[in-house]
Amino acid sequence: MIVIAITGASGVIYGIRLLEVLKELNIENSLVISDAAKTVIESETEYKIDEIIDIADEYYDFNDLTSSINSGSFKADALAIVPCSMKTLSSIANGYGDNTITRVADVSLKERRPTVIVPRETPLRSIHLQNMLTLSQEGAIILPAMPGFYSAHDTVDDQINFIVGKILDSLKIENNLFKRWE
Numbered sequence: 001m002i003v004i005a006i007t008g009a010s011g012v013i014y015g016i017r018l019l020e021v022l023k024e025l026n027i028e029n030s031l032v033i034s035d036a037a038k039t040v041i042e043s044e045t046e047y048k049i050d051e052i053i054d055i056a057d058e059y060y061d062f063n064d065l066t067s068s069i070n071s072g073s074f075k076a077d078a079l080a081i082v083p084c085s086m087k088t089l090s091s092i093a094n095g096y097g098d099n100t101i102t103r104v105a106d107v108s109l110k111e112r113r114p115t116v117i118v119p120r121e122t123p124l125r126s127i128h129l130q131n132m133l134t135l136s137q138e139g140a141i142i143l144p145a146m147p148g149f150y151s152a153h154d155t156v157d158d159q160i161n162f163i164v165g166k167i168l169d170s171l172k173i174e175n176n177l178f179k180r181w182e
Helices: 012-024 035-044 049-055 086-093 100-110 126-137 156-170
Strands: 002-006 029-033 058-060 078-084 115-119
Touching: 002 012, 002 100, 012 029, 012 035, 012 049, 012 078, 012 156, 029 035, 029 049, 029 100, 035 049, 078 086, 078 100, 086 100, 086 115, 086 126, 100 115, 115 126, 115 156
Parallel strands: 002 029, 002 078, 029 058, 078 115
Antiparallel strands: none
């Protein structure tokens, strides 16, 4: 079970595409979408929120801290926060679990589960970098959405698949979403 969290940073398509690929690979998943992400999804994509929720095997409300996904006894193999806003990154780095995404991240880190965080911001302030360092020191994988150009990607979809493929690589999930360095 992979938990996918989509926050209100630009680049929500990365989280949506990751969800689609996990479905294609028959990997069970759970989804949480922040309130801000719902607004970004509407402005950046043609997807409807219900369409995205339908891709997921399970969906959890962003504001429900009583749901089972918030417990260390919830059986998740990994967490990917794609994209991760600086607000969410800061909350996680500082142990502030005030919503389902930040609480799930807190649980994932304390249980030493693979936790991939895909920050989306540029340029970065020193505090952004410090928060990323803090999370990296806690065991999180910090995977900024920085496309690789060595694979001769021709389309935006190729660039999206490159990042999603790197996320899957970090989770040790076999994929062929991008051309690897030869």
